[in-house]
Amino acid sequence: MSDLKQIPIHAEGDAGGDPKSEGLFTRVFDELKAFCRSRSLFMLHYCTGCGAIELPPAMTSRFDMERLGIQPMVTPRQADILLVTGYVSIKTLKRIILTYEQMGGPKYVIGICSCTVNGGMYWQSYATAKVLNEYLPVDLYIAGCMPRPEAVITGMRQLMENIRTGKADNWKDYYRRYDHYLGNQQQLFGERWQTPTDVIGEADHYGLAGPETTGPHTALLQQHQVPLQPLEMRLGSRQERKP
Amino acid sequence: MTLLDLLLLLSLATGALAWLLGRWSGAGVLAALLYAGQLALLGAMDGSAAASPTFQVLGQTIAWSLDPFGRFFALITLGAAIASAWFMAGEWGRRYTQAGHSLRALHGALAINVLAMLLLLASTDLVSLFIGWELVSWAGFLLMAQGGAAAVRAALRYVTYAMGGAMAVLGGTVLAYAWTGTLDLGLLAERLPALEPGRLWLLVALFTGGFGVKMGLLPFHLWQAPAYAEAPGPGTAFLGAISSRMGLFAIALVLARLVTLEGLDGLQILPGQFGVRDLLAWVAAFTIVLPTFTALKQNDARYLLAWHGIGQGGYMLMGLVVGDAMGSAGGLMHVFNHATYQAALFLSVYAVIHRTGTADLNRLGGLVVRMPLSFLTMLVGIIGLAGLPPMNGFVSKWLIYRSLMTEGMPLLFVASVIGTLGTILSVYKLIHNTFLGQLRSEHEHIREAPWSMTGPMLALCAIVFVTGTAPGLVLGWVADAQAALGLPVLRYTLGGVASAKGGLDMLWIVGVLFGGFGVGALLFYGGGGRSRRVHQLDNYAGGHFLSADVRYQYSDNFYAGLMHRIGPLYRNAFTWLESALVSAVDLAALAMQGVYRQQAPAFLLLMTAVAGLAWVVL
Ligand code: SF4
Numbered sequence: 138m139s140d141l142k143q144i145p146i147h148a149e150g151d152a153g154g155d156p157k158s159e160g161l162f163t164r165v166f167d168e169l170k171a172f173c174r175s176r177s178l179f180m181l182h183y184c185t186g187c188g189a190i191e192l193p194p195a196m197t198s199r200f201d202m203e204r205l206g207i208q209p210m211v212t213p214r215q216a217d218i219l220l221v222t223g224y225v226s227i228k229t230l231k232r233i234i235l236t237y238e239q240m241g242g243p244k245y246v247i248g249i250c251s252c253t254v255n256g257g258m259y260w261q262s263y264a265t266a267k268v269l270n271e272y273l274p275v276d277l278y279i280a281g282c283m284p285r286p287e288a289v290i291t292g293m294r295q296l297m298e299n300i301r302t303g304k305a306d307n308w309k310d311y312y313r314r315y316d317h318y319l320g321n322q323q324q325l326f327g328e329r330w331q332t333p334t335d336v337i338g339e340a341d342h343y344g345l346a347g348p349e350t351t352g353p354h355t356a357l358l359q360q361h362q363v364p365l366q367p368l369e370m371r372l373g374s375r376q377e378r379k380p
Numbered sequence: 381m382t383l384l385d386l387l388l389l390l391s392l393a394t395g396a397l398a399w400l401l402g403r404w405s406g407a408g409v410l411a412a413l414l415y416a417g418q419l420a421l422l423g424a425m426d427g428s429a430a431a432s433p434t435f436q437v438l439g440q441t442i443a444w445s446l447d448p449f450g451r452f453f454a455l456i457t458l459g460a461a462i463a464s465a466w467f468m469a470g471e472w473g474r475r476y477t478q479a480g481h482s483l484r485a486l487h488g489a490l491a492i493n494v495l496a497m498l499l500l501l502a503s504t505d506l507v508s509l510f511i512g513w514e515l516v517s518w519a520g521f522l523l524m525a526q527g528g529a530a531a532v533r534a535a536l537r538y539v540t541y542a543m544g545g546a547m548a549v550l551g552g553t554v555l556a557y558a559w560t561g562t563l564d565l566g567l568l569a570e571r572l573p574a575l576e577p578g579r580l581w582l583l584v585a586l587f588t589g590g591f592g593v594k595m596g597l598l599p600f601h602l603w604q605a606p607a608y609a610e611a612p613g614p615g616t617a618f619l620g621a622i623s624s625r626m627g628l629f630a631i632a633l634v635l636a637r638l639v640t641l642e643g644l645d646g647l648q649i650l651p652g653q654f655g656v657r658d659l660l661a662w663v664a665a666f667t668i669v670l671p672t673f674t675a676l677k678q679n680d681a682r683y684l685l686a687w688h689g690i691g692q693g694g695y696m697l698m699g700l701v702v703g704d705a706m707g708s709a710g711g712l713m714h715v716f717n718h719a720t721y722q723a724a725l726f727l728s729v730y731a732v733i734h735r736t737g738t739a740d741l742n743r744l745g746g747l748v749v750r751m752p753l754s755f756l757t758m759l760v761g762i763i764g765l766a767g768l769p770p771m772n773g774f775v776s777k778w779l780i781y782r783s784l785m786t787e788g789m790p791l792l793f794v795a796s797v798i799g800t801l802g803t804i805l806s807v808y809k810l811i812h813n814t815f816l817g818q819l820r821s822e823h824e825h826i827r828e829a830p831w832s833m834t835g836p837m838l839a840l841c842a843i844v845f846v847t848g849t850a851p852g853l854v855l856g857w858v859a860d861a862q863a864a865l866g867l868p869v870l871r872y873t874l875g876g877v878a879s880a881k882g883g884l885d886m887l888w889i890v891g892v893l894f895g896g897f898g899v900g901a902l903l904f905y906g907g908g909g910r911s912r913r914v915h916q917l918d919n920y921a922g923g924h925f926l927s928a929d930v931r932y933q934y935s936d937n938f939y940a941g942l943m944h945r946i947g948p949l950y951r952n953a954f955t956w957l958e959s960a961l962v963s964a965v966d967l968a969a970l971a972m973q974g975v976y977r978q979q980a981p982a983f984l985l986l987m988t989a990v991a992g993l994a995w996v997v998l
Pocket of ligand 1: 186187188222223224249250251252253257258281282283
């Protein structure tokens with residue numbers, strides 16, 4: 138349990154290959170699958186910034202996102218969409234990346250608000266990550282300061298359409314070009330940056346590992362990576378613990 | 381030699397052998413086999429099996445005979461004894477001896493308990509009932525007092541209650557004899573209902589109160605949880621499974637067989653509105669609700685289960701008091717069901733204690749990866765305790781609910797549902813805090829309990845599941861017991877109940893349930909069965925990075941939100957009442973002591989003067 142590398146990871150989602158080339162039946166089945174997938178989306182709204190305030194009206198009875206098959210979900214493991222709803226401070230970005238990596242594929246990222254596109258009114262800030270898709274593969278931006286629920290819903294419909302037509306597969310890009318994303322992350326967080334997820338191992342298992350999956354940045358990561366420890370857990374305060 | 385003679389002799393021999401050979405390593409297996417032999421004798425009986433020895437008191441014959449009602453309870457007693465003896469046959473017993481306890485005393489006490497219970501169950505008159513009652517009480521004390529200082533304190537408290545109860549029973553016996561001129565249960569059943577209501581009231585109050593003490597009926601329930609929880613491992617399982625049901629047995633005997641339900645109907649508080657049966661049903665309802673919610677607050681797994689034992693007794697009484705075929709069958713069947721899953725639960729808790737050394741729900745967690753069989757046992761057990769299909773607890777509770785509905789007692793139904801809600805909440809706490817969540821580093825190297833312990837646990841699980849799927853197996857015995865008690869008899873099938881008002885077929889329910897699982901499994905494994913294992917710390921905590929010094933299994937102060945709401949409702953009124961009573965008795969004793977010690981001469985003079993005056997005047 139203690140060594141992350143020993144954890145077997147089995148393939149999830151599409152295991153490579155171009156489905157379109159595999160005959161009519163497979164194609165029909167794949168299209169059905171994509172259709173169903175686009176009609177049942179669970180979103181984890183990582184509510185940063187101001188844009189979160191537009192979500193309650195979008196989700197509740199006035200605009201009612203649920204009629205599109207989109208529902209909130211409480212944990213990343215069961216969620217399909219990661220919703221980032223505004224400016225992202227550097228500290229928050231670490232959490233967003235951790236959460237994103239915990240989601241199972243296929244997964245989609247939506248950036249709401251101009252701040253996620255280019256930093257918006259925080260473009261001068263020293264503490265704000267400006268362009269979200271440098272760190273995560275964003276599938277869709279919904280710009281605006283802040284976008285109205287109509288815009289949010291329109292964006293959601295666009296994402297559904299992209300999923301149905303197979304265009305929304307940026308999550309594969311994270312595996313294919315992990316070194317690029319990791320490099321940007323390291324630039325922001327420093328070279329000791331790490332998450333518990335073994336992204337390279339997952340990329341291998343998904344069959345998505347490419348020439349850019351590993352590189353100088355992943356080599357740096359492997360130098361520093363500390364495996365997760367078994368848990369030390371006792372009642373009482375820190376002082377009471379045995380040294 | 382009749383079969384009952386053989387049974388009692390064998391039971392006596394079991395006690396003697398357990399005592400003599402208790403130190404020998406095979407004693408546990410031998411005891412389990414001997415109990416199994418008794419069970420076989422029980423199975424060979426038919427109709428009412430009488431014992432040969434009899435004697436005369438006040439010109440009345442005192443005799444023993446086991447009818448199907450008693451046999452039903454005897455069956456459960458022996459089953460529980462087998463499981464307990466088996467559990468202590470191996471490593472548990474060795475560890476117990478190494479810790480400086482006497483295993484042979486434990487074996488002996490268990491065997492004596494069984495013998496006492498068999499005697500009680502076979503009683504045919506009020507004297508043998510009283511003898512059995514006292515034996516059971518003191519045998520219980522023997523078993524309880526073996527667990528150390530806390531256990532002795534709890535056992536003494538129990539004895540205080542039990543003596544009070546015994547006095548009430550003795551009073552009832554004397555009055556019943558004075559008013560009817562007979563001690564025989566058969567004759568009493570004819571004469572008691574004809575008594576005038578005032579006398580009948582008194583008898584019902586004395587007997588129900590006296591026997592209710594053993595059952596943990598409100599307000600006599602305070603002793604039970606500590607006394608059971610502190611007993612040594614398998615002893616707790618045995619006591620929790622069957623011991624307090626002896627109270628139910630005796631209450632059922634008095635109410636249903638002697639006074640009869642018609643006789644009870646004659647006792648009204650508000651004529652036509654609220655009678656003694658309603659009163660008893662409400663006592664049962666409170667016995668369900670209050671101890672169950674007390675269980676919810678416990679942080680010791682043993683106490684949690686022991687409090688549930690009290691609460692579940694309420695369901696049994698409730699079913700019996702409703703008194704129709706379904707309700708009483710549900711009440712009686714719940715005795716069997718409760719014994720099976722409660723024993724399984726206690727044994728799994730003791731398996732955890734065996735490995736980790738604690739039952740503190742705040743100090744456990746994540747054990748499922750180390751003790752999967754104990755987890756399975758507890759899972760099956762809590763499904764039974766919560767009364768969910770496909771386990772047997774569901775069937776008996778369904779019968780009770782159903783009869784409450786059809787007999788038009790919606791408020792009682794609501795009370796029992798509230799009790800079930802509390803049960804579900806607290807059993808979730810039990811399994812979550814013990815087996816789910818985060819494994820503690822000090823438990824990294826724990827192994828599953830040995831087979832001598834998991835064996836009986838899994839056997840009990842199998843019984844819980846099989847009798848939940850095919851309740852007809854138990855309902856047969858229940859129907860015989862109902863007939864012996866003179867209650868309306870349930871029409872049952874293998875799968876449950878056939879009734880024009882809507883029956884129950886567990887075979888179908890379980891079939892559909894597992895069919896659903898099957899479809900799910902088919903989809904999952906048909907799709908490749910892809911799964912992925914992640915480290916415990918690779919977990920979602922609102923995006924927080926978890927590290928080894930972060931606790932994220934919230935077992936401490938479990939249900940904090942709920943307790944915030946219902947916490948003020950816990951008043952500890954009964955504990956307060958008990959301590960007030962103790963203080964009052966203390967004070968009176970002190971006063972008497974003072975009078976005797978210091979004012980003795982003056983006091984004696986006064987007494988003599990008063991007595992002399994009275995003599996002169998009169
Ligand atoms: S785009 Fe505007 S509304 Fe959205 S997070 Fe930035 S400042 Fe706030």
